[in-house]
Amino acid sequence: MKKVIIVLFIALAWSCNTPDSETDPLPNIPKDPDNEVLRIPVVVHVMHNGEEYGVGPNLSNERIIRQIEILNEDFRRREGTRGFNDHPEGADAHIEFVLASTDPQGNPTSGIVRRQFELDELPSNIPNLEFERYAFFSYWGSSDYINIWTAPYPNDYTNIILGQATGPDTDLPGDKLFQKPLTGGAEGIVINWAHFGESDIEGGRNLGRTLTHEMGHYLGLLHTWGARDCEANDYCEDTPAVNEPVTSSEPYIGCDGEEVMIGNYMNYTSDEVMNIFTKDQVSRMRYVLRNSPRRVSLLNSEGL
Template sequence: MNAKRALLYFILFTVFSCSEDSKDLEPDEPADDIFVLPLVVHVLHQGEPIGEGTNLSDERIKRQIEIINEDFKRKTNTPGFNNHPDGGDSKIAFVLAKQDPEGNPTTGIIRVKYGVDEIPDDVPKFEFEQYAYLSYWKSENYINIWVVPYPDNFANVLLGKATGPDSNLPGDDLFQKPLPGGAEGIIINWAHFGESKIEGGHHLGRTLTHELGHYLGLLHTWGNRVCESNDYCEDTPAVDHEVTKEESYLGCNGEEVMIANYMNYTPDYVMNVFTNDQIERIHYVLEKSPRRTSLLTSPGLENSQ
């Protein structure tokens, strides 16, 4: 996603990376061996009817959720499958929230007409806070995803962003963090949410897969751009620069770069690998990071009474 290098909407886009020595990670086993995480998708649109323009259809949103589940589960017979010896099934499932913060039934899809003029001046000029003013559910219980109506010229320039978790993992300081006690979640350019016909290689729904990786504690494969420490995942071959190419090449120490890793900027059709060390890192975050662990017992996972 070479798109992420560029400009911002309200603030500079902060580069994320990937970090922690997997040997130090000893997460508890998740209940039933599967982590289930609740999502709420806030569609910030420009007033179009549902299914037109920035007001994405329910079908496109639901297909996007299928895609991230295929990717994180390394599901056979889907583009998310790989037979790489270091690739793994993350044992994570994502579901649209079943009840809202008030305990009412919900589809997990919220639609709000977007208008910058509606945001008061006293709301921090920080993109996550700006969108949270329009629509936000408590991040202890929900992964907030804002589908944002960026201008057309932002397509393939700004794909998405995410806040990283609080943890004691090396590289924690490289994540974009929320304001103290503030809103957090994932921002996705509407043009790159789900499957579309947009040109540029980022049209198969892998932007959300990548940003969920950041939200759950993964850094880019090039990490801190230092070959020796890199992303601290031993089974992601070291590289000290952004990975954008579609064909494999040699990185640090003459190792072949893992271009298929979801934490690269490669085109969507190339991506299909989370490594075992990356998965261990994610599990550690889900067991140890406060606003990630609480997701596992969210009321949003249960049907409303």
Template sequence: MKLEKSTKILLTALLAFNVLLTSCSKNDDSVGPSPIPEPGNEVVYLPVVVHVIHNGETLGEGPNLSNERIERQIEILNEDYRRKLGTKGFNDHPDGGDAQIEFVLAKKTPGGEQTNGINRIDASQINVPDLGYNQNHYAQYAYWDTSAYINIWTTPLPESAVCLSLGSATGPETDLPGTEFLTIPGPNDADGIMVNWIHFGESDIDCHARFGRTLTHEMGHFLGLLHTWGSGECDTNDFCDDTPAVDEHVFGSVPYLGCAGEEIMIGNYMNYSHDAVMNIFTKDQIHRMHYVLKNHPGRNALLTSPAL
């Protein structure tokens, strides 16, 4: 979850990379629902639906985001995950990589009708119980089959929430160590991603989070990634060997020395860094996402979704 210091932070999972390699080796020969190619060999595609929750505003005004802004956000997401040359998502760091994951706005609704992947809901016309700012509350307005769609809700928070509340995401339950620290949805909980409409896509707001990286960060959690600082311990943190160890939350845009005097990776998408400097997923982080896509039944099912 990419939030400011005063906002509560979702519990993050801890994962030892050496255990991850062992787990991957252990499962390589197993028959899963849909095999995932190794990163770098083939691109995988994941369908998303953007539920635009608004309060009756005209299309393109306030929380009722324009199609163009939503489409541009998905474009940014793909620039970041594909490390595309000529975009803010490119880096030439030796530990960086192309995640070989692309996101596609759904082409069919659960009922089989054609869609542009944007589902607009006027919340002023619907009465639902007040469950607070969480996925369960917004899922009452719209919630599509999680085996076929990644549900994303843009939430109609007031403009006073700019730079205060950015987004949150649920995580996948797998056999990997640290799963207990993820926000795993229970039997009656919604699974998906929330993003404050103000931080969805590009804008000229007076905030460091204005280039669409909130969704990049939250999608990382949805696919099983941790914050770089993990539990806040130098010898554990996120257990990715190629993310320099850090034992505290990372904010800002200027790198500094973390554990053992090593410079932190300020540009990593799994920090709370400024959008302007974010530009890297490491190879270990990429392998973790592909492990989740291979071994989590719900995430794996997305690969063959009829919504594609």
């Protein structure tokens, strides 16, 4: 018997926004002038409840390091890994993520911070947003680091809440669909610890692709269905248009009778199906990294 699992993501808010399809034609995304490899420092804040090292949410260094390796396999479309594809629209993003080697005070670091906390310690003036709550306990400036928090959700959140990310400030179309940080507030990526890295949990989200997906949002990608509109979906011409969330790991048809790209990282498909960012998606991410506040500065971070 096949187990049916309902997967809900906290991700992008789209329902309250009007698609700007009338004013924005499908864009010509500016192409990056070169394929220079862009290296970006990340910090992983392991939020936990006092579990021993390697137990539950207090994830081991090995699992964290392997997760960052998976992220790079996917973004570099690395041959011999799950992140490889030979699709004609598939692209190597030439973006690599590195655990920070220098912390904000200039001291050497592993790029992994462990923080035991109690939610009752939160002052009442902290906004009720996951990013703000975790940042109160552990945060490095987003101009120099991408903050990734692993959230110590209880087991019954597994396969229900996977992750969420704040989006960049950009003049690319679809910008209004991003979940934006509060003005001057915390930004980063929150991942349910159960879906961080590789594990043997059931439900198809156990190969580390939740972070690949959320990193796509952080660098300016929308879900392939965007505003759930065949004309205004993800503003990438090389991802077949679709106007509803893509959760199926079986081939199916989207807008215009075209087969949906089920392997795209910006779907809700299972981890083992995902293996592609397209050329237009890569162009959007590189444009954000070259132009957006608190993204462009990552390229010259002291954290590297």
